[in-house]
Amino acid sequence: MFQTMDAETKKPVRDEGVCIITYCLIGNILLLLLKGAVGLVMGSEALKADAVNSAGDSLAAVVVMLGLRYSLKPQDEGHHYGHGKMEALVSFIVGLMVLAGTVFVIRDAVGAAINGETAPPSPWALGAALVSVAVKAVMFIVTYRAGKRLNSIAVMTNAMDHRNDIFATSGAAVAIGAAMIGEHFGVEPLVRYAEPVIALVISGFIVKTAVGILKVSSAMLLDAAPDEATMEGLREAVLKTPGVEHISWIKCRRMGRGLLADVAVEVDGDIRVCDGHDIADALRDNVMAAFPEMIDVVVHINPHTS
Numbered sequence: 516m517f518q519t520m521d522a523e524t525k526k527p528v529r530d531e532g533v534c535i536i537t538y539c540l541i542g543n544i545l546l547l548l549l550k551g552a553v554g555l556v557m558g559s560e561a562l563k564a565d566a567v568n569s570a571g572d573s574l575a576a577v578v579v580m581l582g583l584r585y586s587l588k589p590q591d592e593g594h595h596y597g598h599g600k601m602e603a604l605v606s607f608i609v610g611l612m613v614l615a616g617t618v619f620v621i622r623d624a625v626g627a628a629i630n631g632e633t634a635p636p637s638p639w640a641l642g643a644a645l646v647s648v649a650v651k652a653v654m655f656i657v658t659y660r661a662g663k664r665l666n667s668i669a670v671m672t673n674a675m676d677h678r679n680d681i682f683a684t685s686g687a688a689v690a691i692g693a694a695m696i697g698e699h700f701g702v703e704p705l706v707r708y709a710e711p712v713i714a715l716v717i718s719g720f721i722v723k724t725a726v727g728i729l730k731v732s733s734a735m736l737l738d739a740a741p742d743e744a745t746m747e748g749l750r751e752a753v754l755k756t757p758g759v760e761h762i763s764w765i766k767c768r769r770m771g772r773g774l775l776a777d778v779a780v781e782v783d784g785d786i787r788v789c790d791g792h793d794i795a796d797a798l799r800d801n802v803m804a805a806f807p808e809m810i811d812v813v814v815h816i817n818p819h820t821s
């Protein structure tokens with residue numbers, strides 16, 4: 516029989532994850548309004564670009580929220596293994612969104628450097644950027660801790676997006692501050708190149724993060740095996756089962772927040788079928804006890820050959 520987390524276990528995970536993402540969505544919308552208004556009024560290209568980034572964050576939060584709700588649905592007639600991969604799918608989508616957004620930032624930064632476009636050194640723009648950094652720092656800490664606690668790749672992806680925003684908006688704040696200093700002391704190169712250079716540096720970091728998100732999510736979508744420590748722990752749990760004489764093979768993959776394992780072992784070929792069944796049950800119990808995140812263990816029994 517397929518073993519999975521029951522509805523009572525899933526409900527708090529779903530509710531907490533969706534609640535956190537909802538608060539983040541509200542925060543992103545408020546930051547969008549703040550940076551958009553100040554950017555338009557003060558003519559700050561840095562803040563207007565960052566406001567567009569907040570709009571993308573809001574869309575990403577909606578995608579993650581929908582994916583989290585869907586991923587925790589139980590298995591049904593059309594999805595025998597549940598919907599856990601939806602978390603990986605939405606994480607992959609968010610990774611692509613982050614990567615695409617960075618391409619536009621790089622394009623604008625290069626264009627600004629070539630054309631000599633500069634952000635007006637407005638104290639209001641600097642203040643709005645600093646407020647945004649503080650809010651994003653709180654959102655990152657809360658979301659990151661929740662993602663770790665819930666073992667949710669979708670929530671963790673949202674946390675990484677917040678971290679990217681901290682660096683991106685910090686770059687905008689530094690650029691605006693540098694422009695103010697450059698204007699005050701008459702340093703034209705500082706006014707002209709501070710923002711595009713900082714934007715390019717931050718973009719490189721964000722690209723690295725986006726690639727990491729795509730790598731982790733695509734590995735889950737492609738049924739990649741977990742790390743070697745997990746596989747070794749799985750082998751130990753199997754071998755400590757009485758009656759198991761040899762492991763023929765072990766396969767394991769991630770499914771959302773959990774793991775699925777397929778195990779083939781060799782037992783004494785002269786025992787009764789019911790005894791072999793008991794060994795399989797004991798093996799499954801050992802593995803499920805060793806790995807609380809294990810969703811199901813499929814056991815195949817072979818006769819031992821010397």
